[in-house]
Amino acid sequence: MSQPVPPPDNPYAGGPGQQPGQNPYGQPAPGQNPYGQAPAGQNPYGQPPAGQNPFGQAPGGQNPFGAYPPAPAPRRNNVGLGILAAVVAALVTAGVYGAILGAVEIQIGWAAVGVGFAVGFAAGKAGGNNPVLPIVSAILALGAVYLGQLVGIAVFASKEYGFPFFELFFEEFGMLTEAWSEAKDPLTFLFLALGPVAAFSGAKKAGSSG
Secondary structure: OOOOOOOOOOOOOOOOOOOOOOOOOOOOOOOOOOOOOOOOOOOOOOOOOOOOOOOOOOOOOOOOOOOOOOOOOOOOOOHHHHHHHHHHHHHHHHHHHHHHHHHHOOOOHHHHHHHHHHHHHHHHHHHOOOOHHHHHHHHHHHHHHHHHHHHHHHHHHHHHHOOOHHHHHHHOHHHHHHHHHHHOOHHHHHHHHHHHHHHHHHHHHHHHHO
């Protein structure tokens, strides 16, 4: 009676002696990471734990591009610069105001206000919030409105009688002041008051917002 022939060894079973259930390719047991990765729950790519910035940036709320530049130092009061700016503004606006008066041949309240505000704003913007500047601006605005009225008379006379403006203004200045004195009325003094008030307000506004 012949005996049954045992089957040949499994060529993939790792040869004789291989225990049943053992991985023939040397892989780890079930549940073990076959690629050598980190255990479950650990980041396999070496990134930092959750909540830590993977790019090395600064923590949340901090500027990632470096510190912000320091805030500019508050502008110091510069009375000299403020007065210089007010003088320049007074001369320029007096000329413009006078040209308007000479052209339209009537006094305009908003023009006097504009002269004063421009003088005060220039002083406050250039000089800061020094308490001297609103007072100086008001005085200069008063002079600018008065000078503008004289310029207006000279422009009118030049246009009416054909005299050169600069000859009238620089060589006959006394005659212009006499003409102003004869032509003045309550509105003249009202406009003279509007200029300084606007200048005081303009200097305060510009100085506090500068």
